[in-house]
Amino acid sequence: MPLREETTIRIGHLTGTGFDVLSTERKRRYTVTTRRIRRPATGKALVELHCDRCGAALLVRVRSRALSRTIRKRYKLTAFIGAVSAVVLYGGAVGLDQAGVVLPFTSVLGPVSVIAFLLGLAAFAVGMYASYNEEGIRLRSGPGVADGTHRLLLGDLHDPPRRTLVS
Known part of the structure; x- marks a missing residue:
């Protein structure tokens, strides 16, 4: 996957889980927060974002393209x-x-x-x-957000954003 200087990330807030009727696969539903972030010139940086659904502060570690x-x-x-x-x-x-x-x-x-x-x-x-799968972007737990409700959603990060995602 190409490493872009400015990229779009999607952070999902878990809104529900369930099982598919035809399979034993567990389905998770997310409300998606989409943000554009810039990579630092060198090294790595922490970027603070807020979830659109619950307002929680989320930390995203972003590495430079070279790193x-x-x-x-x-x-x-x-x-x-x-x-x-x-x-x-x-x-x-x-x-x-x-x-x-x-x-x-x-x-x-x-x-x-x-x-x-x-x-x-x-x-x-x-x-x-x-x-x-190395993108140089990792979601870190913000203060008091270690409950497992937020997740960095992988895939093509340059698609138009969708509000609800089922994975």
Whole structure:
């Protein structure tokens, strides 16, 4: 997702929950507060907003474009290292198998190599997910607002605002 200098954020105030009749999925209904915010030139800044529904003070942490790009690169580096380690471990296992060497699970090397391979795949998945979803914007609880009724709504932040959202 592109990092814009000025962006629109949507903060949802939870107005109700329920279950869908045809599925066991839990539905949440939000009243949406939409605001335009500017990123700082460097570093990060706290922006205070107020909920349209209840008037609560909400703190939003906004990172600069450069800092957000740096964090995205770190996540991608984590994903790359995880993928390379998984490929190397898998290639080593195939090479050993072709050479006629079997790593028994009774020794330490067998389970450790399987666990390291799975951790490499997990690091790849988590790193890619985090790099894709890093916007540099986080909702922090304002004073006395830690009740779980407010949420930063993700998705395309540049759509026209809708007053009620069901997720």
